[in-house]
Amino acid sequence: MRFIFALIPALVLAACGNPEAETSSEMDHAAPGDTGAQEQGPVSEQATAIDIRASWMRPHPSGRDVTAAYIVLDLSEGSEDLLQSVEIDGAERVELHGHFMTSEGVMQMREIGPQRVSDEGPLVFTPGGRHLMVFGLAPVVEGDTVNGTLNLQNAGAVPVTFEVRSMPPGQVSEY
Ligand SMILES: [Cu+2]
Numbered sequence: 001m002r003f004i005f006a007l008i009p010a011l012v013l014a015a016c017g018n019p020e021a022e023t024s025s026e027m028d029h030a031a032p033g034d035t036g037a038q039e040q041g042p043v044s045e046q047a048t049a050i051d052i053r054a055s056w057m058r059p060h061p062s063g064r065d066v067t068a069a070y071i072v073l074d075l076s077e078g079s080e081d082l083l084q085s086v087e088i089d090g091a092e093r094v095e096l097h098g099h100f101m102t103s104e105g106v107m108q109m110r111e112i113g114p115q116r117v118s119d120e121g122p123l124v125f126t127p128g129g130r131h132l133m134v135f136g137l138a139p140v141v142e143g144d145t146v147n148g149t150l151n152l153q154n155a156g157a158v159p160v161t162f163e164v165r166s167m168p169p170g171q172v173s174e175y
Contacts, residue, residue, distance in 0.1 A: 050073055056163045058164070060141075073122060083117060
């Protein structure tokens with residue numbers, strides 16, 4: 001887990017403003033790492049509480065109704081939970097995405113399953129790794145805020161507010 005924190009700052013700096021360009025910038029940094037490739041779970045049933053450390057969304061690229069959102073979550077109580085899905089008010093759907101290296105050595109993104117969050121470290125959705133793909137949301141611009149819900153196996157429905165911004169809120173290493 002620890003090595004991804006060395007990897008992520010470079011990816012954050014390379015991030016740019018639209019999901020397609022983001023994919024290509026991530027190809028430039030096609031290093032092996034924790035890209036959220038696996039479906040994770042099951043996790044034990046227990047009481048948990050979720051601490052949201054960062055949640056933000058990119059403005060829509062002009063003419064598109066797809067954008068990417070990011071979040072960092074942690075457990076403030078309990079030892080494990082499972083992020084099963086995310087809803088964003090006004091969006092048709094939200095998919096959890098990860099990145100994969102094809103046999104030709106090309107990075108591609110695709111939908112991933114539920115993601116485990118544990119007391120071993122935060123669950124990170126950030127440029128270059130896992131991300132939330134937001135479909136069918138009316139265009140948002142820098143400075144907007146958008147509400148949503150995280151659906152966790154143990155913690156249940158957790159409200160979240162995404163701040164619309166084109167740059168990440170600080171470096172992931174600060175989280
Ligand atoms: Cu994606």
